[in-house]
Amino acid sequence: MKTEYPRGWHALFNAALNGELTEVDSERLAALLQSSSEARQLWFLYHDNEAGLAELPSPAELIPQGTAEAKASSRWFQWRPLAAAAAGLVIGLFSATVLASYAMSSQEKTVTLLRGGFRIRTRAFGHRRAPASRASRSGDYTAVVGEQTPQGVKPASGRRMLHFLRADYEGKAQPEGSYFSDVYRLIDLRPYRATYGDGGAVVQLSGSFNAFHFPESERYGCSMSLYALDAATATNGSTRHGAELRESLAMARNSRVMLDRDPKTWQRSNVELRLPPNTDFLLVHISVDHANRDQRRVTFDGHYLDDVRLTLGRRPLLR
Amino acid sequence: MPNAFSPDTPPPALSPAQQELFVRELNAAHALLLRYAMSLVGNRHDGEDVLQRASVIMWRRFGEFEPGTDFVAWATTVVFYEARNFQRVAGHCRLKFDDDLMKTLAAERAQHVRQWPARVTALQACVEKLEPMQRNLVEEIYTRGVEAAELARQEGRAVQTIYNKLNFIRRALAECVQRSLTETHL
Known part of the structure; x- marks a missing residue:
């Protein structure tokens, strides 16, 4: 397959994608696809790209390889370069929706770090476990999906939700025995140190879980955890090996939610963590x-997460 | 290929194990099937519509699927018939693909689409090469789902201006992905 094609082919394919085909265009398109194998291959590629663009992480968040470290301090959410990633749908864990809603007095101001109908996103294929640097996020096999009609599961809000697929990730040495499906996000809090540097701030994480109808004999737990990390721990790779609990400055977890068997109901889980003054990064961990x-x-066959919110707010210490 | 699938087929009494298998298979194949449907009806919106209808039919007909056989092959057949029905309903689709062309596209696409993960990886690298303004437009249209007409209104531009920019980006990405795949012999 060649890499350059007649301009008219691109114009026709774009017109189809834009919903702008005229009657004449439509006939020309059909004739072209009928007569040219190369045109059909390009037509397929256009549609692969069209689908892929909607599944990729926010393009504004993509960082060219080799520059991630330099840019990391200037952004809330950073993405590892993905060019070297294993084949697969690769999209980010959390969206870049950052609503810096500072207002009111300094005692009350709140920053919404994450919010959205379904603004959590992850790779559908392979990557390692916990993120190992400030520019990364990771987790097990998951996928972003829309409404699951036959199973009766609709997104809690918006049109998409996260589907937990497996309890392992690509390259995991011994996937047998794994039964937790995890997603992670590492967030650089240093630009907001003024908000929490006196120990007077709390981060709150909430999210909704759901599952399609499963056998009565089965039980599924949901867990949300927050870890406050210093920069050294966040970037030395230790979290990749599951050391976030041992080496964190502080942590909080809520694992009390058990899924019900009604796909029509979403179950909300919350957890909050007071940030130690020397916190540099926040590790978010959500699992089923x-x-x-x-x-x-x-x-995991039909387990979903949606409407994840993370806020940073002031709640001064009692004196 | 089986005969045309009908949404009026009575729902089967699937066992819990069958239900579980269906969900697992359909979820695993969702991205592939969406791409397959899109190339038969010409755009993402119609492709999602077709896949949604086809999913219901698959659910109703899943009792006919033999576990251990190729689910993707079975599912693409269902999607094919649903896409053909979609084309035939007046006003549903602007494309004028006759049966011969639909069969040609379906036959070639059924094999081609199975390599979609490699194309996503190449696409991601190509998106990183776009100019910041182009990436912003991609984010608005694809990530945030803003309609081109709405974006044009927000920016005080003609919608054709947005389309022209999108067209340029799509072409650049198609050529970039193709170059990348050619270099890696995929």
Whole structure:
């Protein structure tokens, strides 16, 4: 397949994608695709790209390889260069929706770090476990999906939700025995140190979980965790090996939510963490797990997450 | 290929294991099937519509699927018939693809689409090469889902201006991805 094509082919394909085909254009398009194998290949590629663009992370967040470190301090959410990533749908864990809604007095101001109908996104294919540097996010196999009609699961808000697929990630040495499906996000809080540097700020994480109808004998737990990390811990790779609990400055977890068997209901979970003054990064960890020992397996069939919100707000210490 | 699938087929009494298998298979194939549908109806919106209808039909007909056989092959057949029905309903589709062309596209696409993950990886690298203004437009249209007409209104521009920019970006990305795949012999 060649890499350059007649301009008219591109014009026709774009007109189709834009919904601008005239009657004549439509006939020309059909004739072209009928007669040219190369045109058909390019037509397919256009549609692959069209679908892929809607699945990729926010393009504004993509960082050219080699420049991630230099830019990391200037952005809330950073993405690892993905060119070297394993094949697969690669989109980011959390959206770039940052609503800096400072207002009111300094005692009350709040920053919404994450919010959206479904503004959490992840790769559908492979990557390692916890993020290892300030420019990364990671987790197990997941996918972003729309409404799941046959199963009766609709997004809690918006049109998309996260589907937990497996309890392992590409390249995991021994996936057997895994039964937690995890997603992570590492967030650089240093630009907001003035908000929490006196120990007077709290981050709050909330999200909604759901599952399609599953056997009565099975139980599924949901967990949301927050870890406050210093820069050294966040960037030395130790979190990649699961050391976030041991090496964090502070952590909080809510693992009390168990999924019900009604796909029409979303179950909300919340957790909050007071940030130590020397916090540099916040690690967000959300998971679903097989709660019964005898049901444990690496796959998850219909378990979803939506409407994730993360806010940073002032709540002064009691004196 | 089986006969045309009808949404009026009575729903089956699937066992819990069948239900679980269906959900697993459909979710795993969703991205592939969307791409397949899009190339038969010409745009993402119609492709999602077709896939949604086809998913319901798959659910109703899943009792006929033999576990262990190729789910993607079975599912693309369902999507094909649904896309053809979609084309035939007046006003549903602007494309004028006759049966011969639909079959040609479906046959070639069924194999081609299975390599979509490699094209996504190449696409991501190509998006990174876009100019910041172009990436912003991609984000508005594709990530945030803003309609071109609405974006034009917000920016006080003609919608054709937005389309022209999008067209340029799509062409650049198509050529970039193709170059990348050629270099890696995919």
